[in-house]
Amino acid sequence: MENTIRIHNTLSGKKELLTPIEPGHVKIYVCGITSYDYCHIGHARSTLVFDMVVKYLRHRGYKVTFVRNFTDIDDKIIARAAEQQTTPHELAERFIKEFYTDMDGLGADRPTFEPRATENVQEMIQLIAELVEQGKAYPAGGDVYYAVESFSGYGKLSGRNIEDMRAGARIAVNEQKRNPLDFVLWKGAKPGEPSWESPWGPGRPGWHIECSAMSRKYLGETFDIHGGGQDLIFPHHENEIAQSEGANHKPFANLWIHHGFVTIKDEKMSKSLGNFLTIRDVRENYDPEVLRFFVFSTQYRNPLDFSETALKEASSGLERLYHTAADCDALASRPVIKKGKSAITDKVWQRMKTLEQRFLEAMDNDFNTAQAQGIFFDTSKSLGKALRSLPETPLASDVQKICGCMDKMRKLATVMGLLQADPVTWLQARESERSAGIKISTEEIEAKIKERLAARIAKDWAKSDEIRDELLNQGVVLKDNVDGTTWSPK
The missing domain is CATH 3.40.50.620 (HUPs)
Structure with missing residues:
Protein backbone atom coordinates (compact mmCIF):
# COMPACT_ATOMS: atom_id res chain seq x y z
CA MET A 1 0.00 0.00 0.00
CA GLU A 284 -34.38 19.62 17.53
CA ASN A 285 -34.07 21.87 14.48
CA TYR A 286 -31.46 20.27 12.22
CA ASP A 287 -30.96 16.93 10.53
CA PRO A 288 -27.86 15.00 11.74
CA GLU A 289 -26.25 15.27 8.30
CA VAL A 290 -26.55 19.06 8.46
CA LEU A 291 -24.54 19.07 11.68
CA ARG A 292 -21.95 16.75 10.13
CA PHE A 293 -21.78 18.96 7.02
CA PHE A 294 -21.25 22.00 9.27
CA VAL A 295 -18.48 20.29 11.28
CA PHE A 296 -16.61 19.23 8.14
CA SER A 297 -17.01 22.59 6.39
CA THR A 298 -13.88 23.63 8.33
CA GLN A 299 -10.57 21.75 8.36
CA TYR A 300 -10.33 19.96 11.71
CA ARG A 301 -7.39 21.95 13.12
CA ASN A 302 -9.10 25.33 12.70
CA PRO A 303 -11.61 26.89 15.09
CA LEU A 304 -15.24 26.17 14.18
CA ASP A 305 -17.52 29.13 14.96
CA PHE A 306 -21.03 27.98 15.75
CA SER A 307 -24.01 30.13 14.77
CA GLU A 308 -27.55 29.74 13.49
CA THR A 309 -26.44 31.37 10.23
CA ALA A 310 -23.63 28.84 9.77
CA LEU A 311 -26.01 25.92 10.32
CA LYS A 312 -28.51 27.34 7.84
CA GLU A 313 -25.72 27.74 5.28
CA ALA A 314 -24.71 24.14 5.90
CA SER A 315 -28.30 23.00 5.44
CA SER A 316 -28.58 24.97 2.20
CA GLY A 317 -25.29 23.60 0.87
CA LEU A 318 -26.17 20.00 1.65
CA GLU A 319 -29.58 20.52 0.05
CA ARG A 320 -27.89 21.55 -3.20
CA LEU A 321 -25.99 18.26 -3.25
CA TYR A 322 -29.14 16.30 -2.52
CA HIS A 323 -30.98 18.05 -5.36
CA THR A 324 -28.21 16.93 -7.72
CA ALA A 325 -28.49 13.38 -6.37
CA ALA A 326 -32.28 13.43 -6.88
CA ASP A 327 -31.87 14.67 -10.47
CA CYS A 328 -29.33 11.92 -11.21
CA ASP A 329 -31.63 9.27 -9.72
CA ALA A 330 -34.50 10.53 -11.90
CA LEU A 331 -32.26 10.31 -14.98
CA ALA A 332 -31.63 6.60 -14.36
CA SER A 333 -35.27 5.77 -15.11
CA ARG A 334 -35.49 7.64 -18.43
CA PRO A 335 -35.55 5.80 -21.80
CA VAL A 336 -32.20 5.93 -23.63
CA ILE A 337 -30.66 5.37 -27.04
CA LYS A 338 -27.67 3.10 -27.56
CA LYS A 339 -25.78 5.04 -30.23
CA GLY A 340 -25.08 8.67 -30.93
CA LYS A 341 -22.78 11.56 -30.10
CA SER A 342 -22.17 12.39 -26.44
CA ALA A 343 -23.90 15.55 -25.26
CA ILE A 344 -21.40 16.00 -22.40
CA THR A 345 -18.49 18.29 -23.28
CA ASP A 346 -14.91 17.13 -22.75
CA LYS A 347 -14.36 19.87 -20.16
CA VAL A 348 -17.35 18.81 -18.06
CA TRP A 349 -16.48 15.11 -18.37
CA GLN A 350 -12.91 15.83 -17.27
CA ARG A 351 -14.16 17.45 -14.05
CA MET A 352 -16.53 14.55 -13.43
CA LYS A 353 -14.03 11.74 -13.98
CA THR A 354 -11.31 13.32 -11.80
CA LEU A 355 -13.64 13.53 -8.77
CA GLU A 356 -12.05 10.67 -6.83
CA GLN A 357 -8.47 11.72 -7.58
CA ARG A 358 -9.12 15.28 -6.39
CA PHE A 359 -11.00 14.06 -3.31
CA LEU A 360 -8.17 11.74 -2.26
CA GLU A 361 -5.59 14.50 -2.74
CA ALA A 362 -7.60 16.79 -0.44
CA MET A 363 -8.12 14.15 2.23
CA ASP A 364 -4.53 12.88 2.03
CA ASN A 365 -3.49 16.44 2.86
CA ASP A 366 -4.24 16.32 6.61
CA PHE A 367 -7.90 15.32 6.16
CA ASN A 368 -8.92 18.56 4.47
CA THR A 369 -12.69 18.02 4.53
CA ALA A 370 -13.38 21.66 3.68
CA GLN A 371 -11.52 21.26 0.38
CA ALA A 372 -13.24 17.90 -0.18
CA GLN A 373 -16.65 19.54 0.22
CA GLY A 374 -15.60 22.14 -2.33
CA ILE A 375 -14.80 19.30 -4.74
CA PHE A 376 -18.29 17.89 -4.17
CA PHE A 377 -19.82 21.26 -5.06
CA ASP A 378 -17.63 21.56 -8.14
CA THR A 379 -18.66 18.07 -9.23
CA SER A 380 -22.31 18.86 -8.53
CA LYS A 381 -22.00 21.91 -10.79
CA SER A 382 -20.47 19.75 -13.54
CA LEU A 383 -23.23 17.17 -13.13
CA GLY A 384 -25.81 19.95 -13.45
CA LYS A 385 -24.23 21.09 -16.71
CA ALA A 386 -24.16 17.52 -17.99
CA LEU A 387 -27.81 16.98 -17.08
CA ARG A 388 -28.91 20.18 -18.80
CA SER A 389 -27.02 19.22 -21.96
CA LEU A 390 -28.93 15.98 -22.43
CA PRO A 391 -31.62 15.63 -25.11
CA GLU A 392 -35.07 14.29 -24.20
CA THR A 393 -33.88 10.75 -24.96
CA PRO A 394 -30.26 10.67 -23.81
CA LEU A 395 -27.40 8.46 -24.88
CA ALA A 396 -27.06 5.41 -22.61
CA SER A 397 -23.33 6.02 -22.13
CA ASP A 398 -24.03 9.63 -21.02
CA VAL A 399 -26.54 8.39 -18.45
CA GLN A 400 -23.97 5.88 -17.26
CA LYS A 401 -21.32 8.60 -16.92
CA ILE A 402 -23.61 10.90 -14.92
CA CYS A 403 -25.09 8.25 -12.64
CA GLY A 404 -21.67 6.62 -12.17
CA CYS A 405 -20.16 9.94 -11.08
CA MET A 406 -23.02 10.54 -8.64
CA ASP A 407 -22.62 7.04 -7.20
CA LYS A 408 -18.90 7.71 -6.76
CA MET A 409 -19.62 10.98 -4.95
CA ARG A 410 -22.04 9.21 -2.60
CA LYS A 411 -19.43 6.58 -1.82
CA LEU A 412 -16.75 9.18 -1.10
CA ALA A 413 -19.20 11.20 1.00
CA THR A 414 -19.63 8.25 3.38
CA VAL A 415 -16.24 9.26 4.82
CA MET A 416 -18.01 12.33 6.25
CA GLY A 417 -21.34 10.55 6.74
CA LEU A 418 -23.04 12.64 4.04
CA LEU A 419 -25.50 11.88 1.22
CA GLN A 420 -26.54 8.66 2.94
CA ALA A 421 -30.32 9.18 2.76
CA ASP A 422 -32.74 8.74 -0.13
CA PRO A 423 -32.60 12.17 -1.85
CA VAL A 424 -36.33 12.60 -2.42
CA THR A 425 -37.19 11.58 1.15
CA TRP A 426 -34.48 13.85 2.59
CA LEU A 427 -35.56 16.86 0.50
CA GLN A 428 -39.22 16.33 1.37
CA ALA A 429 -38.32 16.31 5.07
CA ARG A 430 -36.50 19.63 4.72
CA GLU A 431 -39.46 21.11 2.84
CA SER A 432 -41.83 19.95 5.56
CA GLU A 433 -39.61 21.53 8.22
CA ARG A 434 -39.70 24.86 6.41
CA SER A 435 -43.42 24.68 5.69
CA ALA A 436 -44.07 24.14 9.39
CA GLY A 437 -43.13 27.80 9.93
CA ILE A 438 -45.63 29.18 7.39
CA LYS A 439 -48.71 30.77 8.94
CA ILE A 440 -50.75 31.23 5.75
CA SER A 441 -52.32 28.92 3.14
CA THR A 442 -50.96 28.41 -0.38
CA GLU A 443 -54.12 30.01 -1.84
CA GLU A 444 -53.62 33.11 0.31
CA ILE A 445 -49.97 33.33 -0.71
CA GLU A 446 -50.85 33.18 -4.42
CA ALA A 447 -53.56 35.82 -3.93
CA LYS A 448 -51.07 38.12 -2.21
CA ILE A 449 -48.56 37.63 -5.03
CA LYS A 450 -51.25 38.65 -7.57
CA GLU A 451 -52.14 41.69 -5.45
CA ARG A 452 -48.47 42.64 -5.28
CA LEU A 453 -48.09 42.23 -9.05
CA ALA A 454 -50.99 44.65 -9.59
CA ALA A 455 -49.31 47.13 -7.25
CA ARG A 456 -46.03 46.83 -9.16
CA ILE A 457 -47.79 47.37 -12.51
CA ALA A 458 -49.37 50.48 -11.00
CA LYS A 459 -45.89 51.46 -9.75
CA ASP A 460 -47.21 51.49 -6.18
CA TRP A 461 -43.87 50.45 -4.73
CA ALA A 462 -44.90 51.15 -1.15
CA LYS A 463 -47.81 48.71 -1.46
CA SER A 464 -45.55 46.13 -3.14
CA ASP A 465 -43.04 46.33 -0.29
CA GLU A 466 -45.82 46.18 2.29
CA ILE A 467 -47.11 42.89 0.84
CA ARG A 468 -43.58 41.46 0.66
CA ASP A 469 -42.97 42.32 4.33
CA GLU A 470 -46.38 40.96 5.33
CA LEU A 471 -45.62 37.60 3.71
CA LEU A 472 -42.14 37.55 5.25
CA ASN A 473 -43.72 37.93 8.69
CA GLN A 474 -45.92 34.95 7.81
CA GLY A 475 -42.84 32.84 7.05
CA VAL A 476 -42.83 33.27 3.26
CA VAL A 477 -39.93 34.63 1.16
CA LEU A 478 -40.62 36.11 -2.29
CA LYS A 479 -38.12 36.05 -5.13
CA ASP A 480 -38.57 38.11 -8.31
CA ASN A 481 -37.05 36.94 -11.58
CA VAL A 482 -37.60 37.31 -15.33
CA ASP A 483 -40.31 34.63 -15.28
CA GLY A 484 -42.29 36.27 -12.49
CA THR A 485 -42.36 35.85 -8.72
CA THR A 486 -41.74 32.62 -6.84
CA TRP A 487 -42.04 31.94 -3.13
CA SER A 488 -40.42 29.63 -0.61
CA PRO A 489 -40.63 29.03 3.15
CA LYS A 490 -38.46 31.34 5.25
Missing part, protein backbone atom coordinates in the same frame (compact mmCIF):
# COMPACT_ATOMS: atom_id res chain seq x y z
CA GLU A 2 1.41 3.38 -1.04
CA ASN A 3 1.73 5.86 1.81
CA THR A 4 0.37 9.21 0.61
CA ILE A 5 -1.49 10.43 3.71
CA ARG A 6 0.20 13.36 5.44
CA ILE A 7 -0.93 14.37 8.92
CA HIS A 8 -0.04 17.46 10.94
CA ASN A 9 1.83 16.14 13.98
CA THR A 10 1.46 18.38 17.03
CA LEU A 11 4.68 16.91 18.42
CA SER A 12 6.84 18.06 15.49
CA GLY A 13 4.67 20.97 14.36
CA LYS A 14 4.70 19.80 10.74
CA LYS A 15 2.93 17.42 8.37
CA GLU A 16 4.35 13.92 8.36
CA LEU A 17 3.73 10.86 6.25
CA LEU A 18 1.54 8.26 7.93
CA THR A 19 3.78 5.20 8.29
CA PRO A 20 2.07 2.60 10.51
CA ILE A 21 4.29 0.58 12.83
CA GLU A 22 2.55 -2.54 11.54
CA PRO A 23 2.23 -2.14 7.75
CA GLY A 24 -1.39 -1.71 6.69
CA HIS A 25 -2.67 -1.49 10.28
CA VAL A 26 -3.23 1.88 12.00
CA LYS A 27 -3.68 1.97 15.78
CA ILE A 28 -5.41 5.03 17.23
CA TYR A 29 -6.20 6.16 20.76
CA VAL A 30 -8.52 9.10 21.45
CA CYS A 31 -9.43 10.56 24.84
CA GLY A 32 -13.15 10.19 25.45
CA ILE A 33 -15.65 12.04 27.61
CA THR A 34 -15.90 12.38 31.36
CA SER A 35 -19.45 11.08 31.75
CA TYR A 36 -21.24 13.50 34.06
CA ASP A 37 -23.45 15.57 31.72
CA TYR A 38 -25.02 15.73 28.26
CA CYS A 39 -22.64 16.19 25.33
CA HIS A 40 -22.33 19.59 23.63
CA ILE A 41 -21.31 20.57 20.10
CA GLY A 42 -17.64 20.51 21.09
CA HIS A 43 -17.99 16.83 21.95
CA ALA A 44 -19.79 16.28 18.64
CA ARG A 45 -16.86 17.80 16.76
CA SER A 46 -14.35 15.57 18.54
CA THR A 47 -16.37 12.41 17.92
CA LEU A 48 -17.10 13.27 14.29
CA VAL A 49 -13.52 14.31 13.48
CA PHE A 50 -12.06 11.00 14.61
CA ASP A 51 -14.97 9.07 13.12
CA MET A 52 -14.02 10.72 9.82
CA VAL A 53 -10.33 9.91 10.28
CA VAL A 54 -11.10 6.24 10.92
CA LYS A 55 -13.60 6.03 8.06
CA TYR A 56 -11.11 7.59 5.66
CA LEU A 57 -8.24 5.33 6.68
CA ARG A 58 -10.48 2.31 6.17
CA HIS A 59 -11.61 3.72 2.82
CA ARG A 60 -7.94 3.87 1.85
CA GLY A 61 -7.56 0.18 2.66
CA TYR A 62 -6.04 0.30 6.15
CA LYS A 63 -7.09 -1.94 8.99
CA VAL A 64 -7.81 0.37 11.93
CA THR A 65 -7.91 -0.46 15.62
CA PHE A 66 -9.61 2.50 17.27
CA VAL A 67 -9.69 2.87 21.05
CA ARG A 68 -11.61 5.62 22.86
CA ASN A 69 -12.07 5.54 26.61
CA PHE A 70 -14.74 6.67 29.06
CA THR A 71 -13.63 8.46 32.22
CA ASP A 72 -16.28 7.12 34.60
CA ILE A 73 -14.69 8.14 37.90
CA ASP A 74 -13.56 11.72 38.50
CA ASP A 75 -14.01 14.69 40.86
CA LYS A 76 -16.74 16.13 38.61
CA ILE A 77 -18.64 12.84 38.53
CA ILE A 78 -18.44 12.48 42.31
CA ALA A 79 -19.62 16.08 42.86
CA ARG A 80 -22.50 15.81 40.35
CA ALA A 81 -23.61 12.47 41.82
CA ALA A 82 -23.76 14.06 45.28
CA GLU A 83 -25.86 16.95 43.89
CA GLN A 84 -28.30 14.51 42.29
CA GLN A 85 -28.32 12.14 45.26
CA THR A 86 -27.14 9.15 43.27
CA THR A 87 -23.94 7.11 43.11
CA PRO A 88 -20.99 8.03 40.86
CA HIS A 89 -21.42 4.68 39.07
CA GLU A 90 -25.12 5.26 38.34
CA LEU A 91 -24.47 8.81 37.15
CA ALA A 92 -21.60 7.74 34.87
CA GLU A 93 -23.66 4.88 33.41
CA ARG A 94 -26.56 7.22 32.71
CA PHE A 95 -24.45 9.70 30.75
CA ILE A 96 -22.56 7.00 28.86
CA LYS A 97 -25.97 5.85 27.58
CA GLU A 98 -26.85 9.45 26.70
CA PHE A 99 -23.52 9.77 24.87
CA TYR A 100 -24.44 6.76 22.74
CA THR A 101 -27.88 8.23 22.04
CA ASP A 102 -26.27 11.44 20.77
CA MET A 103 -23.37 9.97 18.79
CA ASP A 104 -25.27 7.03 17.31
CA GLY A 105 -27.86 9.60 16.23
CA LEU A 106 -25.13 11.54 14.41
CA GLY A 107 -24.09 8.40 12.52
CA ALA A 108 -20.72 7.93 14.24
CA ASP A 109 -19.35 4.39 14.21
CA ARG A 110 -18.42 2.92 17.56
CA PRO A 111 -14.70 2.34 18.26
CA THR A 112 -13.07 -1.08 18.25
CA PHE A 113 -12.64 -0.88 22.03
CA GLU A 114 -14.23 1.49 24.57
CA PRO A 115 -12.55 0.80 27.91
CA ARG A 116 -13.84 2.42 31.09
CA ALA A 117 -11.47 3.73 33.71
CA THR A 118 -13.11 1.80 36.55
CA GLU A 119 -12.62 -1.49 34.67
CA ASN A 120 -8.85 -0.93 34.30
CA VAL A 121 -7.74 0.23 37.74
CA GLN A 122 -5.38 -2.73 38.21
CA GLU A 123 -3.56 -1.79 34.99
CA MET A 124 -3.19 1.76 36.35
CA ILE A 125 -1.87 0.52 39.69
CA GLN A 126 0.69 -1.63 37.82
CA LEU A 127 1.89 1.33 35.76
CA ILE A 128 2.16 3.57 38.85
CA ALA A 129 4.14 0.84 40.63
CA GLU A 130 6.60 0.70 37.72
CA LEU A 131 7.08 4.46 37.90
CA VAL A 132 7.63 4.37 41.69
CA GLU A 133 10.13 1.53 41.29
CA GLN A 134 12.07 3.52 38.68
CA GLY A 135 12.17 6.64 40.86
CA LYS A 136 9.87 8.62 38.58
CA ALA A 137 7.01 8.73 41.09
CA TYR A 138 6.78 8.94 44.88
CA PRO A 139 4.11 8.36 47.57
CA ALA A 140 3.25 11.28 49.83
CA GLY A 141 0.46 11.49 52.39
CA GLY A 142 -1.60 8.66 50.88
CA ASP A 143 -1.24 10.04 47.33
CA VAL A 144 1.31 9.19 44.65
CA TYR A 145 2.88 11.91 42.48
CA TYR A 146 4.82 11.88 39.25
CA ALA A 147 8.21 13.58 39.61
CA VAL A 148 8.23 15.83 36.55
CA GLU A 149 11.94 16.62 36.82
CA SER A 150 12.72 12.91 36.39
CA PHE A 151 11.55 13.06 32.76
CA SER A 152 13.86 15.13 30.57
CA GLY A 153 11.34 15.42 27.72
CA TYR A 154 8.62 17.12 29.78
CA GLY A 155 7.08 19.96 27.75
CA LYS A 156 8.01 18.64 24.28
CA LEU A 157 4.39 18.29 23.08
CA SER A 158 3.14 21.66 24.29
CA GLY A 159 6.41 23.49 23.64
CA ARG A 160 6.64 24.62 27.27
CA ASN A 161 9.87 25.06 29.16
CA ILE A 162 9.97 23.34 32.56
CA GLU A 163 11.94 26.18 34.17
CA ASP A 164 9.41 28.75 32.98
CA MET A 165 6.54 26.59 34.23
CA ARG A 166 8.15 26.18 37.64
CA ALA A 167 8.77 29.92 37.93
CA GLY A 168 5.07 30.58 37.35
CA ALA A 169 3.77 27.81 39.63
CA ARG A 170 2.40 28.34 43.12
CA ILE A 171 2.50 25.82 45.98
CA ALA A 172 -0.61 25.46 48.11
CA VAL A 173 -0.38 25.37 51.92
CA ASN A 174 0.48 21.88 53.27
CA GLU A 175 1.26 20.67 49.78
CA GLN A 176 2.83 17.22 49.79
CA LYS A 177 4.50 17.59 46.41
CA ARG A 178 8.26 17.93 46.09
CA ASN A 179 7.86 20.16 43.06
CA PRO A 180 4.85 22.36 42.26
CA LEU A 181 4.71 20.84 38.76
CA ASP A 182 4.41 17.24 39.99
CA PHE A 183 0.99 15.77 39.24
CA VAL A 184 -1.07 13.13 40.99
CA LEU A 185 -1.11 9.52 39.83
CA TRP A 186 -3.06 8.07 42.77
CA LYS A 187 -5.44 9.91 45.09
CA GLY A 188 -5.82 8.65 48.65
CA ALA A 189 -9.39 7.70 49.60
CA LYS A 190 -11.73 10.29 51.05
CA PRO A 191 -14.79 9.40 53.16
CA GLY A 192 -17.79 8.45 51.06
CA GLU A 193 -15.88 8.31 47.75
CA PRO A 194 -15.31 5.19 45.63
CA SER A 195 -11.90 3.61 46.25
CA TRP A 196 -9.73 0.64 45.34
CA GLU A 197 -6.99 -1.10 47.31
CA SER A 198 -3.43 -0.35 46.26
CA PRO A 199 0.16 -0.67 47.60
CA TRP A 200 -0.21 2.94 48.83
CA GLY A 201 -3.51 2.43 50.60
CA PRO A 202 -7.10 2.74 49.36
CA GLY A 203 -7.78 5.40 46.74
CA ARG A 204 -8.48 6.00 43.07
CA PRO A 205 -6.40 6.83 39.99
CA GLY A 206 -5.66 10.33 38.77
CA TRP A 207 -7.05 11.37 35.40
CA HIS A 208 -3.81 11.31 33.39
CA ILE A 209 -2.74 7.78 34.32
CA GLU A 210 -5.99 6.34 32.95
CA CYS A 211 -5.14 6.92 29.29
CA SER A 212 -1.52 5.79 29.64
CA ALA A 213 -2.64 2.48 31.15
CA MET A 214 -5.56 1.82 28.80
CA SER A 215 -3.69 2.72 25.61
CA ARG A 216 -0.83 0.38 26.63
CA LYS A 217 -3.29 -2.43 27.36
CA TYR A 218 -5.11 -2.21 24.02
CA LEU A 219 -2.49 -0.82 21.61
CA GLY A 220 0.92 -1.55 23.12
CA GLU A 221 3.71 0.65 24.43
CA THR A 222 4.05 2.54 21.14
CA PHE A 223 1.21 3.12 18.70
CA ASP A 224 0.52 5.20 15.59
CA ILE A 225 -1.88 8.05 16.42
CA HIS A 226 -3.07 9.73 19.63
CA GLY A 227 -5.88 12.26 19.30
CA GLY A 228 -8.02 14.74 21.16
CA GLY A 229 -8.94 18.40 21.39
CA GLN A 230 -6.40 21.21 21.59
CA ASP A 231 -7.36 21.76 25.22
CA LEU A 232 -5.86 18.36 26.08
CA ILE A 233 -2.35 19.13 24.82
CA PHE A 234 -1.39 20.49 28.23
CA PRO A 235 -1.43 19.13 30.81
CA HIS A 236 -3.25 15.89 29.92
CA HIS A 237 -1.35 14.69 26.87
CA GLU A 238 1.94 16.11 28.10
CA ASN A 239 1.50 14.11 31.30
CA GLU A 240 0.55 10.97 29.38
CA ILE A 241 3.84 11.18 27.48
CA ALA A 242 5.81 11.61 30.72
CA GLN A 243 4.09 8.62 32.36
CA SER A 244 4.22 6.27 29.37
CA GLU A 245 7.71 7.06 28.11
CA GLY A 246 9.00 7.30 31.67
CA ALA A 247 7.81 3.75 32.39
CA ASN A 248 8.31 2.08 29.00
CA HIS A 249 11.45 3.89 27.74
CA LYS A 250 9.93 3.96 24.25
CA PRO A 251 8.13 6.61 22.17
CA PHE A 252 4.47 6.79 23.23
CA ALA A 253 2.60 7.81 20.05
CA ASN A 254 4.19 8.59 16.69
CA LEU A 255 1.60 11.14 15.53
CA TRP A 256 -0.53 13.52 17.59
CA ILE A 257 -3.76 14.88 16.10
CA HIS A 258 -5.53 17.77 17.86
CA HIS A 259 -8.71 19.37 16.57
CA GLY A 260 -9.62 23.01 17.10
CA PHE A 261 -12.24 24.40 19.45
CA VAL A 262 -15.88 25.03 18.69
CA THR A 263 -16.47 28.71 19.41
CA ILE A 264 -19.48 30.97 19.81
CA LYS A 265 -18.68 34.53 18.75
CA ASP A 266 -14.97 33.59 18.82
CA GLU A 267 -15.12 32.37 22.43
CA LYS A 268 -14.48 28.69 23.21
CA MET A 269 -17.66 26.72 23.86
CA SER A 270 -17.46 25.09 27.27
CA LYS A 271 -19.61 24.06 30.20
CA SER A 272 -17.58 26.24 32.57
CA LEU A 273 -18.40 29.34 30.51
CA GLY A 274 -22.05 28.36 30.23
CA ASN A 275 -22.12 29.15 26.49
CA PHE A 276 -22.64 25.63 25.21
CA LEU A 277 -25.42 23.98 23.25
CA THR A 278 -26.09 20.29 23.68
CA ILE A 279 -26.26 18.04 20.65
CA ARG A 280 -29.93 17.39 21.34
CA ASP A 281 -30.59 21.15 21.37
CA VAL A 282 -29.31 21.37 17.80
CA ARG A 283 -30.97 18.12 16.72
